[in-house]
Amino acid sequence: MDITEIWEDLAWDQGGRIVYLVLDGLGGIPHPDHHLTELQAANTPNLDALAKESSCGLLEIVGPGITPGSGPGHLTLFGYDPLKYRIGRGVLSALGIDFELQPGDVAARANFASFSDKGMVSDRRAGRIGTDLNERLVQKICDRVSLDFDGTFFFETVSEHRAVLVLRGDDLSGAVQDTDPQSTDRPPNLPKATAEEGEKTAVLIQSFLRQVSDVLADEHPANGVLLRGFERFEPLPSLQERFALNGVCIADYPMYRGVSRLVGMDVMPRPGGLAERFDTLADIYGDDHDFYFIHVKKTDSLGEDADFDRKVAKLEQVDQLLPKITDLNPDVLVVTADHSTPATIGRHSWHPVPVMLKAKHARVDRVDRFDDYACAEGMLGRRPGTHLMGLALANAGRMQKYGA
Amino acid sequence: MDITEIWEDLAWDQGGRIVYLVLDGLGGIPHPDHHLTELQAANTPNLDALAKESSCGLLEIVGPGITPGSGPGHLTLFGYDPLKYRIGRGVLSALGIDFELQPGDVAARANFASFSDKGMVSDRRAGRIGTDLNERLVQKICDRVSLDFDGTFFFETVSEHRAVLVLRGDDLSGAVQDTDPQSTDRPPNLPKATAEEGEKTAVLIQSFLRQVSDVLADEHPANGVLLRGFERFEPLPSLQERFALNGVCIADYPMYRGVSRLVGMDVMPRPGGLAERFDTLADIYGDDHDFYFIHVKKTDSLGEDADFDRKVAKLEQVDQLLPKITDLNPDVLVVTADHSTPATIGRHSWHPVPVMLKAKHARVDRVDRFDDYACAEGMLGRRPGTHLMGLALANAGRMQKYGA
Known part of the structure; x- marks a missing residue:
């Protein structure tokens, strides 16, 4: 049995709010010259400080060796097993x-x-x-x-x-x-x-x-x-039906707005810029949504352009905006990615992505940097990408006990 | 759905060559006197140097607590879920x-x-x-x-x-x-x-x-x-049918030649010795095969003989031969085992086996020794043995993206 179906049985409409900051294509591999990944090369004091207060780990999004497309990558993060919930080319x-x-x-x-x-x-x-x-x-x-x-x-x-x-x-x-x-x-x-x-x-x-x-x-x-x-087109069962989550998407790129709509999220009007997306979250956080998905596209595009330095700069820019989210003190805050796009390769790859989850009752570990290697030492360990939603729901107090 | 079936859909007939060096029964447990495993006790500068340039990890071949026979052990490494693809006693x-x-x-x-x-x-x-x-x-x-x-x-x-x-x-x-x-x-x-x-x-x-x-x-x-x-006897779907791999086996022992034939590999004439097997690989590498499997039997036999010192010596002998493979600079080089045979136990065991994978885009980790403990700190983590083939295919560029 698919574990996500157990969550369906256990999820209830109470508990805290969950924020997902998804940095598309975040994961990297070491640069051949200096042997640092994009995240290791970037100066990201805010992400690192958040890592210090989080449970960290690595997510293998679809499965070992599998390079996820953006559709399956995001479905996975939302708790939809991408091998079961498939989206074809026409619908995509x-x-x-x-x-x-x-x-x-x-x-x-x-x-x-x-x-x-x-x-x-x-x-x-x-x-x-x-x-x-x-x-x-x-x-x-x-x-x-x-x-x-x-x-x-x-x-x-x-x-x-x-x-x-x-x-x-x-x-x-x-x-x-x-x-x-x-x-x-x-x-x-x-x-x-x-x-x-x-x-x-x-x-x-x-x-x-x-x-x-x-x-x-x-x-x-x-x-x-x-x-x-x-x-x-057959719509997927919604986040509301499956996990009792009233979700909202804050994204500029059509694909991610579309995938969010596919799982029944509300979709905010296009903020029209990176800072504007963070501002939108700050504006609406605390409304009647339980699940806030904010998407950053450029980390992926610059990886695909094989532009290591600009991907690093983009990560630093995101880092500077991070306090707009951490200041909200969300009940559960997750930072992760839908797949890796190492600038050294110049396209999506199969490498697991770093993840951190901050919540009141998370087991904070000794990881004090948010990067592809440091997160391997974290308390979340290496695990399939589909696990993330269950951990987020649990940390938000949004799941009942299994059995008596 | 079995993840290996997804690889079947994604595998294509292009990309680099994969070499598997399988040291049968490689894994060990600490000796009661000096508390070192066979690999830790052995002086293996070449294996250690390779570990330094590889992603390392531990493979749990069939599953937690399960002691694999040689048949299921090898099928696992070749990407055949041994719980699904069963070989009976008669055929074995x-x-x-x-x-x-x-x-x-x-x-x-x-x-x-x-x-x-x-x-x-x-x-x-x-x-x-x-x-x-x-x-x-x-x-x-x-x-x-x-x-x-x-x-x-x-x-x-x-x-x-x-x-x-x-x-x-x-x-x-x-x-x-x-x-x-x-x-x-x-x-x-x-x-x-x-x-x-x-x-x-x-x-x-x-x-x-x-x-x-x-x-x-x-x-x-x-x-x-x-x-x-x-x-x-019903032959298994071949490596070619499943993963678009044209495989070849270099082994002296009949069982391993037989299992290789079972998955459609070509089988080289018996080299008739350890060094000769390495020489055979060097001779044929670069021909029209994509997947080269070279098998070392004695690490297992000496483990079964409970002969710790001779198993250590055999590992050192393999280490001396390793440059014959590394000099070929294979696109993907994997060193691992089909199961553990700790000399202290004197038979096959359930302990996970060390694995290292060297490839251009592998996430090289800080592991600088190839042994049962050091590999636990590696970037591949602890994972089921079936995962190996997916990682090898991905690192060889032999799989397409999953979804768009």
Whole structure:
């Protein structure tokens, strides 16, 4: 039995408030020159002081050797076993542009692509057209395409050649084959149903693509669209249903706002900046929410840019803002990450992430620095990422005893 | 869901090469006189230098308190959950003599035994006859027994009173009762089918045993055979199918060659010596294999002999050979064991085994000695043995990201 299901049974709607400060991609590995990780290289007196008053540890987010994407990474921190609660590409793409999916919607990833006179795919990304052109073509499609059913469709720009298609109506299904053939000099696949329940959706997709190729016939280089990852959106059980938590998300990036919405959190209007996110938390802390999730994106982006020094600087900037949170004296304060993004590697990695948890009854340990190595010596030990929510709930007094 | 199944989804056929140096029975406990384990007592400058550049830890191979056999121990290291992938006694015996089982073969353990005039079992091991006599009797049986079916049988010496029977043909089954009654002064059990699919095999076994007792009627003390552990061989999904690894085994002992074959590895001809195994690796490293498994047996045998000093000496000998591997600079180099065999105990034990993993992006820790205690302080922490393959794949760049 999944331990998170036991928490579901034990969680009750009383106890203290929990704050999660998630520094995306926080974890690092030693730099080849000076052998320090980003956190070790950064001057972070406030994070270190917090470590001194916390239980520290390392979280292996999805599992040994597994490099988490942002979706599974955050679901894990929220107490959702990412091997059980899976989000597909179509839904993630819609979440990634902050699109408010409704239950039963079918979402798919779309690429603007180039097709030859004979209907062969000549470039699956239409030469990576710019976002401006994408937006004009999306507008044209939305203006001119109409689908004959008791429902509606949404076609939305993501960026460059990428877009998202969402169908909304009754009896839709994700059981439709990708039209993207994954290689060039071939015709696109037909959007055939892969199961009987996909028939209705497949017919709609055929009609959509036929009209799109008419609408884009004179365009260059993007004279058609490829679709893949059809997926019907079924919302996850909410944090409220599972853990009796009324959650709220404070984030600027669409993906994290989307994942939060997926687990039933309220989502604050975009604060529009790092300091503004911390200010927003200070403004609302103590309202009727029990769970506050504040997200920092740049630690990850700078890791992906392989920019060690700017990732370090970003950590120092976060450190300077930390008192805005610690001054609130939250009942439970957690600082951690959804995965590592070592600047030395330049992408997400499998390395466990540091975590610290401050609460009245936490076993404070001797760790006096918040970094990837020091936390390995902490009282929380090394543990799966899914454990975090249980520890947070317990420390907040939000779980009953198991058995008599 | 079993985490190794997630690796199956994520593994791809690109990335670096992995070398496993498995020192069988490596782990130890402190000697009662000087309180050092075998690894602590040994002078191993090369292993220690490698520890300095590695992530270190302890592996609990099958699970807490569980003493692994060699089969499950190695399957674990190869990423096969030994609680899910079980190998029975019959198949293990055949693997243990390097017999090349084919899918559908039925194998059973055989004992030469002594029977009284009245057909009672008087000695289940025929006084542990010597291997020479065993070989003569096996030859006699193979020459004179014939089974009336569209298939064939193999009867092969293991050692002393032990042999293996393999039936090869269509529609065979392991659903046959042991004939070994597990005690003396009783008649052997009939080889009855324990399920309908075992009927055909049971009839063949009856015929085999009847002929054997005729053939051995004048022999003393081994005038009959007992059979147990009937098992139909179904090959495991290979390392290639599961983790996109093209593996190769460098080992002298049959059991390890057999287990490697079981997971689809190529098996090099017997190098015929410890140094020769290291030389073989040096010769072939860089060929079209991705996974190189090199096995050292004597660390286990000397542990089983309760010979602390010679186990220490063997470790020092391995240490002297280590540069033959480190000079290859493998993309991922792992040194570990399939279980502990503390010389102070004189048999396999449940104690976790030390492990070190060297790779470009491994989090190097402060561990500067490779031993049972020092490794407990390492960045890999204490973890289940099945985790190792995931960490090796990740460090070799052989897994994609999980989710977006």
